[in-house]
Amino acid sequence: MADIRLAISTLANYQQLATAAAPHLVAAYQPFGINLHLEPGTTLPEDPVTSYGWQQLIASLSQRSGMVSPPAPAHVIFATVPPGLDRSINGQLLNDTRGLCALFLGASSFQTPSPYNRVDLVAQVLIHEVGHLLNLTHGDAYGYGHSDSMMPTTDRQQQTPLAAWQLAAADAAHRGEPALLIPSQIYTYPFGAQCRACLRAGATNPAWWPWRSKFRDEFGGGVGDWSDFSLDVSIDPASLPTMITLGDGISFTLRIRNGGRQPVPMPLHIGPDFGTMTVTTTAVGKAPVRFRADNYRCSSAKTSILPGQTLLRSFSLVPSPQEGLFTLTGAHTLSIELFSSDSGGRVRVGQAQANLDVVQPPSAVTVANGIAARLVATVRGHALPTKGEFGKLNAIAEGSTMAQHARYKLAMLHGGDERDRLLLQCMAPGVQTAVRHRAARQLALDGLQSGRKVSKVMSSMRRYWRDERDDELLETLERMELGWKTLLA
Numbered sequence: 001m002a003d004i005r006l007a008i009s010t011l012a013n014y015q016q017l018a019t020a021a022a023p024h025l026v027a028a029y030q031p032f033g034i035n036l037h038l039e040p041g042t043t044l045p046e047d048p049v050t051s052y053g054w055q056q057l058i059a060s061l062s063q064r065s066g067m068v069s070p071p072a073p074a075h076v077i078f079a080t081v082p083p084g085l086d087r088s089i090n091g092q093l094l095n096d097t098r099g100l101c102a103l104f105l106g107a108s109s110f111q112t113p114s115p116y117n118r119v120d121l122v123a124q125v126l127i128h129e130v131g132h133l134l135n136l137t138h139g140d141a142y143g144y145g146h147s148d149s150m151m152p153t154t155d156r157q158q159q160t161p162l163a164a165w166q167l168a169a170a171d172a173a174h175r176g177e178p179a180l181l182i183p184s185q186i187y188t189y190p191f192g193a194q195c196r197a198c199l200r201a202g203a204t205n206p207a208w209w210p211w212r213s214k215f216r217d218e219f220g221g222g223v224g225d226w227s228d229f230s231l232d233v234s235i236d237p238a239s240l241p242t243m244i245t246l247g248d249g250i251s252f253t254l255r256i257r258n259g260g261r262q263p264v265p266m267p268l269h270i271g272p273d274f275g276t277m278t279v280t281t282t283a284v285g286k287a288p289v290r291f292r293a294d295n296y297r298c299s300s301a302k303t304s305i306l307p308g309q310t311l312l313r314s315f316s317l318v319p320s321p322q323e324g325l326f327t328l329t330g331a332h333t334l335s336i337e338l339f340s341s342d343s344g345g346r347v348r349v350g351q352a353q354a355n356l357d358v359v360q361p362p363s364a365v366t367v368a369n370g371i372a373a374r375l376v377a378t379v380r381g382h383a384l385p386t387k388g389e390f391g392k393l394n395a396i397a398e399g400s401t402m403a404q405h406a407r408y409k410l411a412m413l414h415g416g417d418e419r420d421r422l423l424l425q426c427m428a429p430g431v432q433t434a435v436r437h438r439a440a441r442q443l444a445l446d447g448l449q450s451g452r453k454v455s456k457v458m459s460s461m462r463r464y465w466r467d468e469r470d471d472e473l474l475e476t477l478e479r480m481e482l483g484w485k486t487l488l489a
Helices: 012-032 051-066 119-133 161-174 193-202 363-380 387-395 401-412 416-426 433-449 454-464 468-487
Strands: 002-011 034-044 074-079 089-093 100-104 231-235 250-258 264-267 277-283 296-299 302-305 310-317 330-342 345-359
Touching (some): 002 012, 012 074, 012 193, 034 074, 051 074, 074 119, 089 119, 161 193, 231 330, 231 345, 250 401, 264 330, 277 310, 310 401, 310 433, 310 468, 363 401, 401 416, 433 454
Antiparallel strands (some): 250 310, 277 330
16 A cells, blocks of 8 residues: 655635545545545645746745655645646646646636536546656556546546446456446546556555656557648758757757648647657667656647648757757757547657757857756756856857757846846847747736736737747737736736
8 A cells, every 4th residue: 555645735715625625536546555645735825826936836845845754745736827827727747756736726627617616627637637646647548438537628528427437447347457436426537447557556666656756758558640640740940950969958840731631630739748749869879868848737728720721839848967868979860749639549640850960069168058057957956057157158059959948047037127138138039939939928927917918918929929930929828818817817
């Protein structure tokens, strides 16, 4: 049996809701030998809202767990505002060592009519996010003919909880597993065969427990393939850095075109942090290296690519120092795979490759890259570089992904006019598209939080961004505008 401590931190107005959902959480995991011991966490004085607020809270809770003798508690946070005010995101695994997760009760999925009236929905998302703390992935949920607690919300809700429980119980009996008892009061969804097997393994193997290892690879076996399903996915050559050096990250733009006659379903959010894209680099004669995101966001929002339509999506990825994408010089292959899901399963909907050449940087750039890496790593718990070291960042080549991430992180460490100045530098022409967009989103969010009118903030942004690569940013700003009006106005 596994005895796992779980601290619940909430805004004061969600305390009663968390208490009501807690018994359903405990009951979901107990049949598999996992005993969750819930304890009070922190009563949050205000919603973290900003990336800085979340960074401070995550650092505080991580340090608190690090100071406790094993088993350290994992943490669940009940907050309101989703990342970037995006109401399609209802939960998130907050760190890659699986110690913290959050529910965002301002998300659209809870407004039926409000989370206070839907303890069942809150319990379902709570069970799902704690599943991530226990190393369960979305990919574990598919292929068993019924809805599963680890499916994203819209996929899960394709079936009623009762129907899902009846099918899961029959499946467990067919497999010769211990009887899966259907609850007398059905608020939540069952676990499928793969999740059940993982949870039983976790009951006796501490490697599955929170804080013990990094989040598992999302994409295991049994993934369907729709990569010939009318989608043409390619990496825009012009978007790749002019020079890639040892230890750097990677930036690129994907061009996704529907060349068929029917709409193709796609997730609204594409990226490693949503479990909808994998990025790997492979040196000649070496094993592939996969990029791992720092966190894992749960959104089940869907869209469709219409016949003849093209989507452009830009990315800028910097790995942790221990998991470099480029640790050898010479020829590399960059491989991208896109994934989607519905109630029937997870499928690969497209893939693309590009050839890269990695070079040894000059010694001055090596030193500056090291400082940049430390600056980027401040959000991962590493010490901040000294003030005197910041000047050496100028030695980094303009095309360096690491450098541009470092400049953005430097902006986030400031406030007021200096922060605005640094964010505007990150939006300058020549900066990688994904970094420019990230800075623009933050500048818009800062403007809203400073009291500027929503219409003025958004209209100024829309005048500035007019390239076809900026369509994604404009869509994000629209969701941010709606989120602000709904959640914080």
